[in-house]
């Protein structure tokens with residue numbers, strides 16, 4: 001399939017309608033800088049129309065049966081699977097993810113739609129035994145109302161479905177502002193929602209070059225009852241503050257700084273493969289990416305050698321080619337940050353094992369650094385690039401202290417064969433997601449989310465739909 005074969009939608013989607021905006025902006029591919037499409041650049045006016053439509057549609061959508069909503073979601077899932085290749089290519093073209101991985105993202109993204117099509121039918125309330133014989137007490141789940149969602153560019157399909165599917169299943173309407181780098185995949189998903197029979201106003205997609213005008217309208221509108229955001233901690237903090245004025249419900253999936261610990265009893269071979277996936281998936285541009293590797297002295301040499309060898313073999317290149325494992329970084333800003341982190345670590349005495357430099361354009365060579373100083377920026381800040389810093393560590397108490405010495409708390413990984421260690425370390429680590437001998441724990445059935453500066457709330461599993469529900473208490477007196 002050539003680039004031209006993906007016919008991109010260039011309008012925005014509101015009230016079941018595709019509309020042109022007065023302004024447009026160019027979506028460029030990080031692969032070669034070419035313009036993929038000139039698309040609608042939404043602002044305050046477009047946002048107001050989307051809010052009105054979402055509010056009007058909510059009154060009908062909330063009253064549909066869970067079975068009707070489930071059937072539409074199920075069709076959406078089937079259409080995403082039908083168009084998987086087209087969506088995967090859209091992901092690769094707009095943000096540079098290797099095509100094989102982009103196909104994996106589409107399956108993962110579709111998995112949330114499938115899961116929440118099923119969960120829609122499981123929104124049980126509760127009856128509560130009353131202390132009074134003449135009363136009957138009920139707790140009934142109800143949709144929170146119209147929702148505003150803001151998503152990042154690193155998973156252009158999955159970040160959308162992980163929010164929109166549970167919201168729609170719960171009976172909420174959903175207005176999405178996708179990242180400016182990756183709006184094309186979101187528009188494709190909206191086309192499929194309409195084809196699946198999603199009623200007008202239930203889903204809106206508002207691409208915007210500047211996120212602020214659309215967001216201001218949504219945050220000030222007291223009819224929008226929830227904000228769900230995935231992105232940086234900095235922007236999450238801003239939205240959290242803005243949500244206070246209209247007391248919106250808030251879910252925040254923010255940045256991370258995952259430690260990856262290889263204990264002295266680890267299966268080194270398996271740990272190498274897992275650490276490769278946990279670090280280099282999507283070129284390291286993953287919120288749960290391993291940002292720092294702690295290795296016990298007994299296995300350090302064997303691990304570092306095998307790891308460097310595996311990294312050396314990673315195929316860097318055009319992400320549209322089938323066997324490419326590392327594509328370009330998404331933009332200059334990410335490229336600059338990665339370069340700065342490597343330079344800073346080297347200036348503080350780290351040893352360069354492999355890589356460490358630009359591969360031309362937005363490509364950065366997969367990099368392994370050894371004996372990185374704990375004060376290095378890469379050990380404290382989210383890198384979002386293909387750089388693995390390896391550090392020695394002597395005791396469980398020390399490694400737990402180092403692993404927890406960060407404001408982030410999204411994901412942590414460790415490798416051990418000791419059952420006692422598996423439990424105690426999992427309990428000690430201050431993170432929302434723990435991978436024990438597992439470098440890729442995220443899945444639609446399980447809760448995903450962080451503690452501390454990594455966010456509030458959970459996506460996935462039954463927890464993911466509860467974020468879009470209020471509990472209504474009904475007390476019935478049998479007079």
Ligand code: NAD
Nearest residue numbers: 151152153178179180211215231232235253254255256287
């Ligand atoms: P970002 O915060 O810059 O942007 C994310 C989204 O917020 C985009 O849609 C952007 O347009 C919007 N945005 C930016 N400034 C805004 C403002 N002032 N008002 C309203 N919206 C605004 O983050 P990014 O660079 O796109 O994504 C990378 C970050 O996302 C990383 O920190 C990563 O860890 C995080 N992330 C977290 C998860 C998770 O589930 N926890 C998943 C993926 C990415």
